[in-house]
Amino acid sequence: AQSVTQLDSHVSVSEGTPVLLRCNYSSSYSPSLFWYVQHPNKGLQLLLKYTSAATLVKGINGFEAEFKKSETSFHLTKPSAHMSDAAEYFCVVSDSDTGRRALTFGSGTRLQVQP
């Protein structure tokens, strides 16, 4: 069975400072991992994805994440936060077993960016 734990429900940073959103996963097989962002009253948008290629994945808007199998982690980072980054972020896992590719979402981390 697959699962995701997002370690912080809320993260608050100042504009221009680094962002770290933490995610640990559990998967019986080789997982695919994703980060999605959800702005208020907007649909879910894919930030980046890991699918067993390079362990450091770069996404849109300056975000990146590193897959660490030994730590079962897939933390999301950004060197410098922007006001427009304020949103809900979801870490997502998909197992590559038996053709079942449904995405399992974490509970989300709300990022606040202070001016």
Add this chain to the structure above:
Amino acid sequence: EAGVAQSPRYKIIEKRQSVAFWCNPISGHATLYWYQQILGQGPKLLIQFQNNGVVDDSQLPKDRFSAERLKGVDSTLKIQPAKLEDSAVYLCASSLVTLTEAFFGQGTRLTVV
């Protein structure tokens, strides 16, 4: 490329009434998902289709929820009768068969009063 289309965007109904949501996935996407997102939580899978066959409906409350995907394209999700706890955003997503990246629609916000 057109995205995943959902309608309606908003719906308010009384408990015990029925409601239906519609989804049109991205053209060529064989896999279609319905997710339920309760306020303050991450989306939870209700049902997954591969073409017009059900792959996973283990978390679908089958006593009141039903879904179908006619001809492997559009899909409808129905709730009958609705309960207060069904108030949520219902998200439709689609993906290509061989890729796991899913594209989401804007969702339908359901309020049951």
